[in-house]
Amino acid sequence: MTTAHDVVIVGGGGAGLRAAIAIAEEHPGLDVAIVSKVYPMRSHTVSAEGGAAGVIGADDSVDEHAYDTVSGSDWLADQDAVELFVHEAPRELLRLEHWGCPWSREPDGRIAVRSFGGMKKKRTWFAADKTGFHLLHTLFQTSLKYPAVHRHDEWFATKLLVDDGRVQGLVAIELATGRIETVTAKAVILATGGCGRVFPFTTNAAIKTGDGMALAYRAGAALKDMEFVQYHPTGLPFTGILITEAARAEGGWLLNADGYRYLQDYDLGKPEPTPVLRSMELGPRDRLSQAFVHEVEKGRAIDTPYGPVVNLDLRHLGPKLIDTKIPFVRELCRKYQNVDPATDLVQVRPVVHYMMGGVHTDLDGATSVRGLFAAGEVACVSINGANRLGSNSLPELLVFGARAGRTAAEYATTTPGPTRAGLAQADDEHRRIWRELRRREAGTERISAIREEMQHTMEGSAGIYRSGDSLTKAVDTLRGLQDRMRLVTLEDRSQTFNTELPAFLELSAMLDVAEAIVQSALCREESRGAHQRTDFPARDDDRFLAHSLARRAADGSCEIDYLPVTIRRWPAGERVYGR
Amino acid sequence: MADTMTMRVTRYEPDLDHEPRTQDFSIPLRDNWVVLDGLNYIKDQLDGTLSYRWSCRMGICGSCGMMVDDEPVLTCATFLVDYAPGPIRVEPLANFPVVRDLVVDISDFIERLPRVSPWLVRHEDEPVDDGEYLQTPGELAEYEQYSMCINCMLCYSACPVYGLDPGFIGPAAIALAQRYNLDSRDQGAADRLDVLIHPDGLWGCTFVGECTTACPKDVDPAGAIQRYKLTAAIETLKSYVEGPS
Numbered sequence: 026m027t028t029a030h031d032v033v034i035v036g037g038g039g040a041g042l043r044a045a046i047a048i049a050e051e052h053p054g055l056d057v058a059i060v061s062k063v064y065p066m067r068s069h070t071v072s073a074e075g076g077a078a079g080v081i082g083a084d085d086s087v088d089e090h091a092y093d094t095v096s097g098s099d100w101l102a103d104q105d106a107v108e109l110f111v112h113e114a115p116r117e118l119l120r121l122e123h124w125g126c127p128w129s130r131e132p133d134g135r136i137a138v139r140s141f142g143g144m145k146k147k148r149t150w151f152a153a154d155k156t157g158f159h160l161l162h163t164l165f166q167t168s169l170k171y172p173a174v175h176r177h178d179e180w181f182a183t184k185l186l187v188d189d190g191r192v193q194g195l196v197a198i199e200l201a202t203g204r205i206e207t208v209t210a211k212a213v214i215l216a217t218g219g220c221g222r223v224f225p226f227t228t229n230a231a232i233k234t235g236d237g238m239a240l241a242y243r244a245g246a247a248l249k250d251m252e253f254v255q256y257h258p259t260g261l262p263f264t265g266i267l268i269t270e271a272a273r274a275e276g277g278w279l280l281n282a283d284g285y286r287y288l289q290d291y292d293l294g295k296p297e298p299t300p301v302l303r304s305m306e307l308g309p310r311d312r313l314s315q316a317f318v319h320e321v322e323k324g325r326a327i328d329t330p331y332g333p334v335v336n337l338d339l340r341h342l343g344p345k346l347i348d349t350k351i352p353f354v355r356e357l358c359r360k361y362q363n364v365d366p367a368t369d370l371v372q373v374r375p376v377v378h379y380m381m382g383g384v385h386t387d388l389d390g391a392t393s394v395r396g397l398f399a400a401g402e403v404a405c406v407s408i409n410g411a412n413r414l415g416s417n418s419l420p421e422l423l424v425f426g427a428r429a430g431r432t433a434a435e436y437a438t439t440t441p442g443p444t445r446a447g448l449a450q451a452d453d454e455h456r457r458i459w460r461e462l463r464r465r466e467a468g469t470e471r472i473s474a475i476r477e478e479m480q481h482t483m484e485g486s487a488g489i490y491r492s493g494d495s496l497t498k499a500v501d502t503l504r505g506l507q508d509r510m511r512l513v514t515l516e517d518r519s520q521t522f523n524t525e526l527p528a529f530l531e532l533s534a535m536l537d538v539a540e541a542i543v544q545s546a547l548c549r550e551e552s553r554g555a556h557q558r559t560d561f562p563a564r565d566d567d568r569f570l571a572h573s574l575a576r577r578a579a580d581g582s583c584e585i586d587y588l589p590v591t592i593r594r595w596p597a598g599e600r601v602y603g604r
Numbered sequence: 605m606a607d608t609m610t611m612r613v614t615r616y617e618p619d620l621d622h623e624p625r626t627q628d629f630s631i632p633l634r635d636n637w638v639v640l641d642g643l644n645y646i647k648d649q650l651d652g653t654l655s656y657r658w659s660c661r662m663g664i665c666g667s668c669g670m671m672v673d674d675e676p677v678l679t680c681a682t683f684l685v686d687y688a689p690g691p692i693r694v695e696p697l698a699n700f701p702v703v704r705d706l707v708v709d710i711s712d713f714i715e716r717l718p719r720v721s722p723w724l725v726r727h728e729d730e731p732v733d734d735g736e737y738l739q740t741p742g743e744l745a746e747y748e749q750y751s752m753c754i755n756c757m758l759c760y761s762a763c764p765v766y767g768l769d770p771g772f773i774g775p776a777a778i779a780l781a782q783r784y785n786l787d788s789r790d791q792g793a794a795d796r797l798d799v800l801i802h803p804d805g806l807w808g809c810t811f812v813g814e815c816t817t818a819c820p821k822d823v824d825p826a827g828a829i830q831r832y833k834l835t836a837a838i839e840t841l842k843s844y845v846e847g848p849s
Contacts, residue, residue, distance in 0.1 A: 063657075063659060063665075063667065064710075064714065064755075066665075066666065066754070066755050067657075067659050067660075067665045067666060067667050068665075069659070069660065069665075071660065071664050071665050071754075072660050072662060072664055072665070116732055116733070119732045119733075119735065119736055120732050122736045122737065123724070123726075123729065123730070123732055123736075123737065124723065124724055125723060125724035125784065125787060125789065125790070127744060127747075127748060127751050127787075128736075129741075129744070130739055130740060130741050130744055131741075132740065132741060133738070133740070134738030134739050134740045134743070135736065135738065136736050155664070155752075158664055158754070159751065162751075166717075166722040166723050166780075167723045167724075169717060169718040169722060169723060170718075170721075170723050178714070201703055201709075230659040230660040230661070230665060231658055231659050231660075231661070232659045263636050264636075264661065264662070266661070266662045267662075353664075356663075357662060357663075360663065360681055361662070361681070471648070471649075471652070472648075472652065473647075473648035473649065514652075515652070516651070516652040516653050517652055517653040517655075519617050519619060519620075519653070519704070520619070521617060521618055521619060521655075521703065521704045522655045522703050522704040522705075522707045523655070524647075524654075524655045524656070525647075525652045525653065528652075
C-alpha cells in the first residue's frame with residue numbers, strides 16, 4: 026500500500042513534534058505526517074529530567090551561554106550554530122510556556138531557573154525534575170490542535186527511498202498488522218533520537234537504537250562526530266536509571282569510598298558547602314565521568330555486584346527541598362533502588378547517556394542528501410562538539426526541530442513527487458522484508474546474543490577511555506557480528522504485532538552505528554571532551570580541530586573524513602573549571 | 605528463596621488462537637528484577653515470539669502496563685520478589701481489546717483525546733516576545749498533580765465503568781481536561797464543558813475510586829472527576845438561570 030504526504034517526520038519525540046507544529050502553523054496547506062515506532066508520548070524525550078537552558082535573567086547574556094557551550098564542547102562546537110542556538114533558545118522555551126508547559130516558578134510568577142553543570146549562570150528552566158516529560162506532553166497535546174498533522178503511530182521505518190539525488194519517502198511496517206507501507210514524501214525529517222542502546226549500560230530507553238542514524242547513513246548521508254559519546258556521571262547501578270544533574274545543582278555531593286569529595290583532586294575547584302557554578306559537582310559531564318575512572322583506579326570507589334560506584338549525598342538538602350525541586354529523584358531511588366535520598370547515600374556510576382554526534386546537518390537541519398533533514402539527538406549541527414552541557418539538549422530539539430520543519434516545508438513546496446525508480450526501490454524493500462526476514466531459514470544465532478556481544482565490545486573499546494588497540498579489535502569484532510546477522514533465527518512469523526522483526530532491524534541499525542562510532546574514534550588520534558585516548562592523551566588542535574564525517578563506502582565499509590570547525594569569537598583555548 | 609519462578613503469561617495470536625491461552629516459563633528470580641526483566645528474559649532467551657510493549661524502564665513513558673496477578677501495574681516498577689514463590693500471572697491490561705499476547709489496543713483513547721481540547725486555550729494569543737504568562741507557585745500547584753499523567757492506561761483497566769461502557773471517556777481524559785481547566789493561563793473551560801457533561805463524559809463515573817488506586821503517578825483522576833462534577837453542576841445551573849448565551 027502507498028500513503029502520500031508532503032513532509033514525513035520519522036520520530037514523534039520533542040524534535041519531531043516541534044517540527045510538525047512548525048509546519049502546521051506556517052504552512053497549513055501542507056500535508057505533514059509523523060511516522061513513529063511508538064506513540065509519541067512514549068518517546069525518550071519523556072525521560073529528560075533536569076531542565077532546558079535559555080538565557081532569561083537580567084544578570085545573564087547569550088554570549089555567556091555561548092561561551093559556556095563552546096568551552097564545554099572543548100571547542101568542537103560550531104560557533105555560528107551555538108550563537109544561533111543561544112539566541113533562539115529562550116524564545117522557544119517561552120513558546121512552550123505559552124503552550125502550557127508547567128515550568129517551575131518564582132514566588133512572583135516568573136519563570137524560575139536553576140544551576141546546571143558547566144554553566145556559569147543560572148539559566149536552566151525546569152518543571153521540577155520531569156522537564157522532558159512535561160515538554161513532550163505539552164508538545165504532543167498541542168500537536169492535537171492541528172488536524173493537518175497526521176500520525177502513523179507504531180509504524181517502523183525500514184528504508185529511505187533515494188533517487189534522482191533526493192529523498193522521496195520511506196518504507197515502513199505497521200506493527201499492529203505487519204502491513205508494509207510505502208510512504209512517499211517530498212521531504213523527510215529524521216527525529217529518531219540517539220543510540221544509547223549500542224552500549225550495555227545506558228540511561229536510554231529500549232527504543233534508542235540509532236534507527237534514524239542508520240537510515241541516513243545507508244542513504245548516503247554523513248554521520249558527524251560519532252566518537253563523542255556522553256557518559257552521565259550519575260546513573261543508578263544495574264538499571265542505569267538517570268539521577269539528574271539537578272540533584273547536584275541543588276547541592277548534592279559526590280563522595281568516594283572514604284566519604285571524600287574527590288572531584289577536588291581533578292582540577293575542578295575546591296569543595297564548598299553550597300554549589301559553585303562551573304566548579305566541583307557542577308563541572309562538565311565528561312570531566313566528572315573521567316574523574317570517576319581515576320577514583321576506581323586508585324581503589325577509592327566502592328565495589329558492588331554491578332561494578333564500582335561512588336556515592337551521591339543529598340541528605341543535607343533535607344526532605345522539603347528534595348520533594349520540591351527533585352521529587353522524581355526521590356521517587357526513582359525509592360522505587361527502583363530501595364533507598365531514600367533524604368536519609369541514605371545513593372550509589373551511582375557513569376552511564377551512557379547521549380550522543381554528541383549524529384547525522385551531519387547545517388543550521389537548518391539539512392543533511393548532505395537533498396530532501397533529507399534531521400533534528401534533535403539524531404542530528405549533529407553541532408552545538409555540542411566533544412561534550413554537551415546538561416540542559417542544552419531540550420532547547421536544541423526545539424530550536425532545530427522548528428528550523429528543520431520550516432526548511433523542509435519550504436523545500437517540499439517546490440519539489441516534485443516520487444520518481445518511478447524511487448517507487449521501484451520501495452517494491453524492492455517490500456520484497457527484502459518478506460523474503461530475507463519473513464522467509465528466512467532457521468539459523469543458529471539469537472538476536473540477544475549478537476546484541477550483547479556488540480554492547481560489551483562497545484563498552485570495552487569505546488567507553489570513557491579508549492585506545493587504538495581496543496578500537497582496532499572492535500572493528501573486527503563488529504564486522505564478525507555483521508556476518509553473524511545472516512544466521513539469525515526469527516522465530517516469529519506472525520504479522521500481528523511482531524516485535525522480533527523490529528528487534529532484528531534495530532540490531533542491524535545499531536551495528537552500523539557502532540561501526541561508525543568505533544571507526545571515528547579510531548581515526549581521532551587525540552583526546553578531546555568525551556573522547557579520551559590513552560595512547561593520545563593530549564588535545565591536538567593542529568590535526569583535529571575538525572569534525573569527523575563517517576560515510577558508507579561503496580564496499581560497505583566506513584570511511585572517515587574531516588570538516589573544519591567554525592570558529593568565530595572564541596579561539597580554541599583551555600577549559601577552566603573551578604578556578 | 606528458590607532461584608527460579610514460574611511466570612504464567614497470557615498468549616494470544618489472532619491468526620492461530622481462537623481465544624487467549626496461558627504459557628508457563630521458568631525465569632530467574634533475582635532481587636532486583638522487575639516483571640519486565642522477566643519478560644525480557646523470556647523474549648531474549650526462551651521465546652522470541654512473545655509480544656509486549658516497553659521502553660524507558662523508569663516509570664515515565666507509560667508503555668509497559670499489564671495485569672500482574674489481576675492488578676493493573678507498570679511492569680517496570682513491579683518487583684518479582686513481591687510475588688515469590690509464584691507462579692506470577694502476567695496478562696494484558698483489562699478492558700481493552702487484545703492485539704497480540706500482552707499488547708492491547710489503546711487507539712480508542714488516543715482518538716478520543718483531542719475531544720477534551722487538551723491544550724492551552726487563549727481567546728487571544730499574546731506575542732511570545734512579551735514574555736511569560738505569570739503563574740505563581742500556588743497557581744501551578746492547583747493543576748500540577750493532574751499534569752503528571754503518563755497515559756499508561758492503568759486507570760482505564762481498573763475502571764469498572766469503562767469496562768462496561770467503552771463509550772465512557774474515562775479517567776485520564778477527564779483528569780487531563782481538568783489539568784487545563786485549572787491552569788490559571790487557560791481560558792478554555794467553557795469549550796471543554798460540553799464534552800465533559802455529555803452522557804459519555806464525567807457523569808458516567810460512579811466514583812468507586814479504582815482509577816486513583818491504580819494510578820502509578822498519584823494523579824488522582826477520581827478527585828479530578830469529583831471536583832469537576834461540582835463545577836459542571838454549577839455551570840449547568842447557571843445556564844438555566846442565565847438562559848442561553
